Amino acid sequence: MLQHLSKRLPVFVSGTKYCIFSFPRQSRSSFTQLPRYANASIVRTRDSKLLDQCDIVVDVGAVFDREKNRFDHHQKSFNETINSLQPEAKVKREIRLSSAGLIYNYFGEDVIREVLSQNSIKNPSEDMIRGVYRKVYDHFIAEVDAIDNGVPMVDGEPKYTINTHLSARVGNFNPAWNEKVADTDLTKRFEKAKTYVGQEFIDKVLYYAIRWWPARELVENAVNKRLDVHNSGAILELEHFCPWKEHLYELEEDYGITGLSKYVIYYNKENDWRIICVPLQSASFVCRKFLAAPWRGQRDDELETISGIEGATFCHQTGFIGGNRTRQGALQMAVASLEATED
Secondary structure: OOOOOOOOOEEEOOOOOOOOOOOOOOOOOOOOOOOOOOOOOOOOOOOOOHHOOOOOOEEEOOOOEEEHHHHOOOOOOOOHHHHHHHHOOOOOOOOOHHHHHHHHHHHHHHHHHHHHOOOOOOOOOOHHHHHHHHHHHHHHHHHHHHHOOOOOOOOOOOOOOOOHHHHHHOOOOOOOOOOOOOOOHHHHHHHHHHHHHHHHHHHHHHHHHHHOOOHHHHHHHHHHHHHOOOOOOOOEOOOOOOHHHHHHHHHHHHOOOOOOOOEEEEEOOOEEEEEOOOOOOOOOOOOOOOOOOHHOOOOOOHHHHHOOOEEEEEEEOOEEEEEOOOOHHOOOOOOHHHHHOOO
C-alpha cells in the first residue's frame, strides 16, 4: 500500500490485530495518541479474513460502518462529508471524505484533547476544542480528502499548481518507479512517512490552540466595542494585531451582523498604525470595501495632500491596506474610505 501514500494520510492504515490510525507524540518513540490504543499494532493488509479480525479497519475493505469501526470510503455508495455526518461541526469545506476525514470526524476531538494534554494545555474549553477541530479540518484534513477523491481546487485549468502540498511530500517517501527496494525498506519508509505526517498534525493542533484560538477574545472585544470606535459599527479596533479574520466572520454570524465590518485598525509599532480592509474571505484580497481610490499607490506627503489626512504614510496600490502615524489618523482614513463612493 505504500505506493498509494501520495493519495492519503499515511497514519490511517489497516492491520491484522488492530487497524487504527496513529499520531506520534512529540518524543523519539512513536505511540498512538489515544490511550485506549496505546499498545495497538499496525499491520497493512487487504486480506478480508484478516480485516474481519481487526478492531478498526481504515481505507480498505469497502465498508463504512461506524458501529463496527469500518472506515473505508472507496465504495460507490459513499458520499459523506463532515457536515453530513455532524452538521453541528460547521466546517467550511464541503468535501467528500476520504478515510482520513472519516477518522478525523469520529476521533479528531479526542485526539486534539490528547495532543493538548501532552503539551501541558489542561482543561481546554469545549469552544476551544471545537474551534481547533474546525480549523484543523478546513486547513489540513480537507486538503487530504480532496486530493484523495480527485476534487479540483478550481473549475477549469489553474494558472499554476501547488507541488509542495502534504500528499506530494508524503509521496516523496515512496521509491522511484525504477528503484527496487526490499519489503523491510518499504516498512521503514512507511514509518518515516507516518511520523512525518503525525508531527505536522501535532504542529497544526498546537498552532491553532496556542496562537490562533486566543485571538478570539481580542476580536470579540473589538466587535463589542465597535460603536465606541465609529457609530456605523463598520470599523473595528484591535488591542494589537492577531489572526482576526476567521474569528471575525464567525462572530459576525453569532452577533447577527454578517458583512457589517469593513475596516480593522490596530497599532503596529511606534508611529505606525494600520488600516486593513475586511476581505470577502480570509485568504482573499477582494475586500468588502477598499480604501479610497484616489489614495491607492500613494505615499507620505503625496498621500497627505490627496487625502487631506495628517500622518498618512501609505496606501497599497490595490487599496486593501494603508498606514498612518497615529491612531486618530488611521481612524480618519477608515472613516473617509467608508464614506467614499465606489469607483
